[in-house]
Amino acid sequence: MKRLSLTVSIILFFCFSFQAIDAQQLLSPNGNFRLDFSLGTAGNPIYQLSYKGKEIIKPSGLGFALKNDSFSLLDGFVITDSVRSTVNTTWAPVWGEVKSVTNHYNELALTLTQSKARRRIVIHFRAFDDGLGFRYEFPAQENLTYLVIKEEKTQFALTGDHTAFWIPGDYDTQEYDYTTSRLSQIRGLMKQAITPNASQTPFSPTGVQTALMLKTDDGIYINLHEAALINYPCMSLNLDDKHFIFESWLTPDAWGDKGNIQAPCVTPWRTIIASDDARDIVASKMTYNLNEPCKLTETSWIHPMKYVGVWWEMITGKSTWSYTDDFPSVVLGQTDYSTAKPNGRHGATTENVKRYIDFAARNGFDAVLVEGWNVGWEDWFGHMKDKVFDFVTPYPDFHMQELHEYAQAHHVKLIMHNETSSSVRNYERQLDTAFHFMKNNGYDAVKTGYVGNILPAGEYHYNQWMVNHYQYVVEKAASYHIMVNGHEAVRPTGIARTYPNMIGNESARGTEYQAFGGSKPNHVTILPFTRLLGGPMDYTPGIFEMDISKVNPGNKSHCNSTICNQLALYVTMYSPLQMAADLPENYERFPDAFQFIKDVAVDWDDSKYLEAEPGKYITVARNAKGTGNWFVGSVNGDSVRVSTIDFRFLAPGKKYLATVYADAPDAHWKTNPQAYVIRKYVVTRESRLRQQCAPGGGYAISLFEK
Structure with a gap:
């Protein structure tokens, strides 16, 4: 007992x-x-x-x-x-x-x-x-x-x-x-x-x-x-x-x-x-709802945009950010570039930037991003160096005033690039100077970068000190009416509701890695369920030449997607800031496919998630703001699948001209990525679509009211 x-x-x-x-x-x-x-x-x-x-x-x-x-x-x-x-x-x-x-x-x-x-x-x-x-x-x-x-x-x-x-x-x-x-x-x-x-x-x-x-x-x-x-x-x-x-x-x-x-x-x-239902996850706005309302009293200066840029040619290694090979080290304010020999591979030259401005103007793009325009790139990475860039001094072959006038005449904006090399104190000391410089030259958007280890030494990209820095930059930019696209920054957590001038972030593995060895074909079927819940990503889609060796013979990387997958990203990877990232000459090789990038909107009145399964596929329909036009994007993972959707999201009693950009029957991200077909149909909300998607493929549809 x-x-x-x-x-x-x-x-x-x-x-x-x-x-x-x-x-x-x-x-x-x-x-x-x-x-x-x-x-x-x-x-x-x-x-x-x-x-x-x-x-x-x-x-x-x-x-x-x-x-x-x-x-x-x-x-x-x-x-x-x-x-x-x-x-x-x-x-x-x-x-x-x-x-x-x-x-x-x-x-x-x-x-x-x-x-x-x-x-x-x-x-x-x-x-x-x-x-x-x-x-x-x-x-x-x-x-x-x-x-x-x-x-x-x-x-x-x-x-x-x-x-x-x-x-x-x-x-x-x-x-x-x-x-x-x-x-x-x-x-x-x-x-x-x-x-x-x-x-x-x-x-x-x-x-x-x-x-x-x-x-x-x-x-x-x-x-x-x-x-x-x-x-x-x-x-x-x-x-x-x-x-x-x-x-x-x-x-x-x-x-x-x-x-x-x-x-x-x-x-x-x-x-x-x-x-x-997986569609409910990607459609959720709970993250935004847990943030404070907009704190900006006036927001008319904030505008979604599509842009091109002097960027992919440098990412692939075709051209360089640096102006010369003469200097083993650069001392800001002391190194004399006037006597330096140009390396012949510098991307941000006046003439090359004009070429991108011309391309943007011809095709209806809003802006041109320019990287490598400012002195210091010869000695910028990996040295824990405090004073790397001053954000106002251009290279000798980048004529600021001339390009400002040229862009303005073509109704195109230039997007300024401020790479900090993670020298955070240096950037904070110069923020007002940099933003004054931008406004004086007609720039209203900045791409910031934080490549390398954080200086002061011992701090990390995502600790409290750096979180406060990123927020300081966004708020300081708002006081100058400047929009911010942050790269290598902390992931967004819905703060763009409070500060909508934060129009883009990288903060994940973006398209650049397709030139660094590639990403998994299903990568873009997971990002909407993860990274994008906190805010839009500057994913930089739109690569048409998948064999990177054709851009730079020394780079053997491969972009692990089809052309139609790249088109669909403009719909599935929501962002008010969308780049056509490839070289202009590659778009000119595929003008019929490029038409979708020209047509697709960047701001929306409504979005419908039609199909979703993380790691496998996602299909989204979006209604362009202020219009009756819709765009559909579907990205696929590793295996062939048939997407089945209906058009019940369309307005009743109306007809639409649907242009379907689809993988060809023999398309495959690895063996035949540029194979596509384009078909046109007249559809209504009673119409249905069955479309085969290749591995790493997908489809895109534009729907214009008749």
């Missing part, structure tokens, strides 16, 4: 130690999502999430480990306040996939107090019809004013060994190809997934980056990400691959700290988007 009593006591104690107290519940407006919040017996915050009655996040911990603090923010809490609210509004983006966005959620704000430490935090939960967002608030208080984060301990406990579409966790780059695997396979595949980059700092054999796309065995799609990343380190995720629990992993600063907080303040939102 004594042994039995002891056993019962142990069982009762075990159950009690994990018993939840102070339980709270929150439902999404449509009731599909249910959040359950509770405190464990140690006063530790716990949440779990279900979708349509199925658990998708098991009980998961919340809180912070603090540096040099006798109390953590992990336990010892009691709930001292609970506030509920509902919001149901719409807002109109300055540019976007749709002309209006519905913002409908139920919110639960829980005040948690540590009585022993006499301090409190608030956790805000917002349940939308497409998922859950939550964040921490640190109210103003005497005993919690300045704190240093050792680690944020937010957990996402998954229900099984899901399929994941992932890139390695890294403090400095997102420019990796996606790997598709089970969660349990990440550790074994990590080494081969980490491919070379100009700056990279992987942190764990099971660390991955957000936005992380997952699929359960019973067909539920789950996306883990963050929104409104302001004054805080970027979050990655580290996997406990025995229990399938992800925990937040913040990017540290040069001292190893994971964030410096001064109350009152809030963290970014942690987001969980889920559905049993």
Whole structure:
């Protein structure tokens, strides 16, 4: 009897130690999502999430480990306040996939107090019809004013060994190809997934980056990400691959700290988007809805655009950014370029830029990007050098005033390139000078770059210090009415709602890698589920010559897609900033296919996701802003498939001339990438289409009202 009593006591104690107290519940407006919040017996915050009655996040911990603090923010809490609210509004983006966005959620704000430490935090939960967002608030208080984060301990406990579409966790780059695997396979595949980059700092054999796309065995799609990343380190995720629990992993600063907080303040939102239909994931606007409304009082100067540029010829190695081969090193302001011998391969010459301006003007493009126009490129990379560029001094063969007048006469803008070489202090010192220079020369858009390791040494591309820098650049640019396209910057998290002059980012593996050895053919079928949830990507599509050796005989790379796949990207990879990236002469070889790039819009009134499966295919239809015209794009992964769509998105009672740009029957990304056929049909909303898509292929359709 004594042994039995002891056993019962142990069982009762075990159950009690994990018993939840102070339980709270929150439902999404449509009731599909249910959040359950509770405190464990140690006063530790716990949440779990279900979708349509199925658990998708098991009980998961919340809180912070603090540096040099006798109390953590992990336990010892009691709930001292609970506030509920509902919001149901719409807002109109300055540019976007749709002309209006519905913002409908139920919110639960829980005040948690540590009585022993006499301090409190608030956790805000917002349940939308497409998922859950939550964040921490640190109210103003005497005993919690300045704190240093050792680690944020937010957990996402998954229900099984899901399929994941992932890139390695890294403090400095997102420019990796996606790997598709089970969660349990990440550790074994990590080494081969980490491919070379100009700056990279992987942190764990099971660390991955957000936005992380997952699929359960019973067909539920789950996306883990963050929104409104302001004054805080970027979050990655580290996997406990025995229990399938992800925990937040913040990017540290040069001292190893994971964030410096001064109350009152809030963290970014942690987001969980889920559905049993993959189309709902890519259509979600939850990330944007968790950001603040537009802070710019006047936005008429912000305009979507299509552009060409002196860029691909340098990426492929046909030409160079540098002007001369004479200098083993360059000292800014002292090196005399007037006596230097031109290398004969410099791309940003006056005559070459004029050629691109002429091409843009003939074909209806808005702008020309010019890289390598300013002095310093001979000695810019890999030296941890503070003063690399001054952003105002052109090379001798780049005549600024002449090109300004020439572009203006042709009604074409020039896009300025500010490569910082990751010398961040140097750029901040010169921002006002650089932006004054741009405005004086008629430039209203800048492409920024952060190639290489961050200077000051020890900082990372995605830590709090750099997040604040990127935000400073966007806000400073807004004060000059300049639009920003950031490359190598932290991934966007919906901040373009607040600052819509942030019209583009790279922040992922873009088209340039097709000239560096190639990307997987299914890469573009994953990006809309991951990188693009936080904001548009300057993917730089439109490559028609897939054999890079025909551009530069010394480069044996191959662009792993068909021409029709490249056309479809202008629809599937949403961006208000779209580049026709190839050389003008390659477009002139395929004028009938190039017509789609000339026709396709860059701003939209409506978007319909017709087909979607991460890693396999995505088909999107978009209605050009202010018109009745529609454009459809479909990109395909590794295998031949037949896409089947209908045209019910078209207006009733109207006819449209459909021009279909499709892979030829024998097209293949590797063996026959330039094989395509163009067919024209008259269609209505009752019409249907069955279209074969090649491996790495796809199709594009323009639909003009008759």
